[in-house]
Amino acid sequence: MDRQIVYPGQILPETTLLQMTKDGMVGLGKLAAAIFGNGPVVNGLAVTPTNPASLQVTVAPGEIYSLQNIDNSMFSTLLADQNHQIVKQGILLDPVQLTLTAPGNSGQSIAYLIEASYQDQDVNPAVLPYYNSANPNQQWAGPQNNGQAQNTARKGAILVQAKAGVASSNPTPPAPDSGFVGLYVVTVGFGQTQITAANIQQYSGAPLIPNVGLLQAMQSGSLSFGMDVGTANNYVVNLTPAQTLRQEGEVIRFKAKNTNTGASTLNDGLGVVPLVGLAHLALQGGEIQPGGEVWVQWNSTVGTGSYVLLFCTGANLQVPPGTQSRHAVQLGQVVTSSSDSAFADSSGNPASTSWVRNAMSAIANAAGFIFVANSGNGIFKFPSWLGGFVIQWGQGSGTSSDVVVTYPVPFPTACIQIIASSGYTPGSGSVGYVATQGASNQPSRTTFTARTNASGLAWNWLAIGY
Numbered sequence: 001m002d003r004q005i006v007y008p009g010q011i012l013p014e015t016t017l018l019q020m021t022k023d024g025m026v027g028l029g030k031l032a033a034a035i036f037g038n039g040p041v042v043n044g045l046a047v048t049p050t051n052p053a054s055l056q057v058t059v060a061p062g063e064i065y066s067l068q069n070i071d072n073s074m075f076s077t078l079l080a081d082q083n084h085q086i087v088k089q090g091i092l093l094d095p096v097q098l099t100l101t102a103p104g105n106s107g108q109s110i111a112y113l114i115e116a117s118y119q120d121q122d123v124n125p126a127v128l129p130y131y132n133s134a135n136p137n138q139q140w141a142g143p144q145n146n147g148q149a150q151n152t153a154r155k156g157a158i159l160v161q162a163k164a165g166v167a168s169s170n171p172t173p174p175a176p177d178s179g180f181v182g183l184y185v186v187t188v189g190f191g192q193t194q195i196t197a198a199n200i201q202q203y204s205g206a207p208l209i210p211n212v213g214l215l216q217a218m219q220s221g222s223l224s225f226g227m228d229v230g231t232a233n234n235y236v237v238n239l240t241p242a243q244t245l246r247q248e249g250e251v252i253r254f255k256a257k258n259t260n261t262g263a264s265t266l267n268d269g270l271g272v273v274p275l276v277g278l279a280h281l282a283l284q285g286g287e288i289q290p291g292g293e294v295w296v297q298w299n300s301t302v303g304t305g306s307y308v309l310l311f312c313t314g315a316n317l318q319v320p321p322g323t324q325s326r327h328a329v330q331l332g333q334v335v336t337s338s339s340d341s342a343f344a345d346s347s348g349n350p351a352s353t354s355w356v357r358n359a360m361s362a363i364a365n366a367a368g369f370i371f372v373a374n375s376g377n378g379i380f381k382f383p384s385w386l387g388g389f390v391i392q393w394g395q396g397s398g399t400s401s402d403v404v405v406t407y408p409v410p411f412p413t414a415c416i417q418i419i420a421s422s423g424y425t426p427g428s429g430s431v432g433y434v435a436t437q438g439a440s441n442q443p444s445r446t447t448f449t450a451r452t453n454a455s456g457l458a459w460n461w462l463a464i465g466y
Contacts, residue, residue: 001023001024001026001027001030002023002026002027003020003023004016004019004020004023014076014077015077015078018075018076018077018078019078022070022071022075022078025070025086025088026070026086028089029086029087029088029089030086030087032065032087032089033067033086033087035214036065036087037244038067038087039064039065039066039067039087039207040064040065040066040067040118040181040207041064041065041207041209041241042062042063042064042065042116042181042183042206042207042208042209042241043062043063043064043065043208043209043214044060044061044062044063044092044211045059045060045061045062045064045092045116045158045160045183045208046059046060046062046211047059047060047114047183047184047186047200048060048197048200049194049195049196049197049199049200050097050195053194053195053196054193054194054195055099055100055101055102055188055192055193055194055195056097056098056099056100056195057097057098057100057114057162057186057195057200058095058096058097059092059095059096059097059098059114059116059160060095061092061093061094061095062092062158063089063090063091063092063158064089064090064116064117064118064158064181065087065088065089065090066087066088066090066117066118067085067086067087067088068085068086068087068088068118068120069081069082069084069085070082070084070085070086071120072120075154088118088120088156089156090118090119090156090157090158091156091157091158092157092158092160096160098114098160098161098162099162100112100162100164100186100188100195101164101188102188102189102190102191102192102193103167103188103189103190104167104190105167105190106190106191107169107190108167108168108169108171108189108190109167109168109169109171109187109188109189109190110164110165110166110167110171110187110188111165111171111172111173111174111185111186111187112162112163112164112165112173112185112186112187112188113162113163113165113173113174113175113176113182113184113185113203114160114161114162114163114182114183114184114185114186114203115160115161115162115163115176115177115180115181115182115183116158116159116160116180116181116183117158117159117177117179117180117181118156118157118158118159118179119156119157119158119159120154120155120156120157121154121155121157122151122153122154122155123151123152123153123154123155124151124152124153125149125150125151125152126149126150126152127141127142127147127148127149127150128142128150128152129141130142130143130144130145132145160183161180162186163176163177171187173185173203181206181207182203182205182206183202183203183206183208184200184201184202184203184206185200185201185202185203186199186200187199187201202238202240204238204242204269205238205242205269206240206241206242207241207242207244208240208241209240209241210222210223210240221253222240223239223240223241224239224250224251224252224253225239225252225253225254225255226238226239226240226252226253226254227254227255227257228254228255228256228257228258228294229257230257230258230267231257231258232258232259232260232261233258233260233261233262233263233264233265234264234265234267234272235254235256235257235264235265235266235267235275235288235294236266236267237252237254237266237267237268237269238269239252239268239269242269243268243269243270244270245270246268246270246298246300246305247298248298248299248300249297249298249299250297250298251295251296251297251298251310252268252296252298252307253293253294253295253296254294254296255291255292255293255294256288256289256290256291256292256293256294256312257290258288258290259285259286259288259289259290259315260283260285260286260287260288261285262282262283262284262285263282263283263284264282264283264287264288266296266307268307273305273306273307274302274303274306274307275296275306275307275309276302276303276306276307276308276309277308277309277317277318277319278308278309278310278317278318278319278320279318279319279320279321280299280302280306280308281318283309283318284318286315286316287309287312287315287316287317287318288309288312288315289312289313289314289315291314292312292313292314292315293312293313294309294311294312295309295310295311295312296308296309296310297310321333323384323385324385325385333366334366367383368382368383368384368385368386369381369382369383372408374408376394376395377392377393377394377395377408378392378393378394378408379391379392379393379408379409380392387466388412388466389464389465389466390411390412390464390465390466391462391463391464392407392408392409392411392462392463392465393460393461393462393463394407394408394460394461395458395459395460395461396420396434396450396458396459396460396461397456397457397458397459399451399452399455399456400451400452400453400454400455401451402449402450402451403449403450403451404447404448404449405447405448405449405450405461406446406447407446407447407448407463410445410446411445411446411463411465411466412445412465412466413445413465413466414442414445414465414466415442415443415444415445415448415463415464415465416442416464416465416466417463417464417465418436418437418443418448418450418461418462418463419436419461419462419463419464420434420435420436420450420459420460420461420462421434421459421460422434422452422457422458422459423457423458423459423460432452432453432454432457432459433452433453434450434451434452434453434457434459435450435451435452436448436449436450436461437449437450443463445465448461448463
């Protein structure tokens, strides 16, 4: 922050004092921008009925933080500065009362928007004493002794006003005027003579700091929390202060009003966007429950931008398909009575051997095991979460020349070992042998080569791979 330098014995010009106050304002404005952004942000200015109730409302004291030119007009002898902007603080020290009028036609109401704006005001005029160089013992009244009053302070003020909407049977509030921000909506009906708290609602998008204060709001998390005011599958959350920009990875929370029955959306005050699950897919129903605390996170790369439902207390959770031993699984990956007939018997009869066999087979299939055997050949495959190993076997009839054997199915990656043996008839004394490719000449994923010492020799083989 800039500071002015003065020296002992120096004649102090008014510009130095003026620049001191300007430097302080600029420094505080930059600090406010670091905390609040460029605003506008409002603290206080709550709107309540009068006591006793009347057709007036009371706007409480408060502050507004708004991006403004440093000075739109000369500040005494300092030139105007419209080339630079800072966040200025407007202050309302005393409550203000606004008078509203009921509509003149039966069945109609008017929605009044209570709006506020920052204003620079030059105030506190007074006739100031001036130095009289011709007669120093007699001061002048005003510049050149003209007796004119001059403003003695530039005040950061707040202008609050009520803007009437169109009278109708279904009234809507008007948009804020240029330079103003909407705070509250007060609805007054035909024949109404008193305004109550039920007639006053916070304006959607009002940039209000929670009334507990900024630090307490940060500690409690209320800045990113709101109540759902939407309908089933169409959730609407109004944050305080209102959100002005979605940031990648931003998390907001809300208390749900309705359960979802299918694909859903969320309006965070910036518009309607998809609300998807952890698998980045549309919701199916039951992932949000009434009264549940809902946590969502903005992800700009899911679709054209979506909120991802992290969880809702008391509700079901969408997850991607499980692929590892410690992953959660989807319902479609779990064998149930609806997905496999082996589980359909709900009677109290003892389980038969065939029922148990079928049930175990269904469990093994669901876990990723594969077993196929046919005419002396076969394959057994372990699931990926057990390494994905594959064991294949078969039979061969040898010749005294090379023979190429094809596996029942190709190995996904490689065959790492072939084991082969020939048959022997006890007491015959006739011994044959069979040789296959070994470690120095690995077989392929689809075939291996073998050779026996005699034609017609029957032999068995076992291959291991992954």
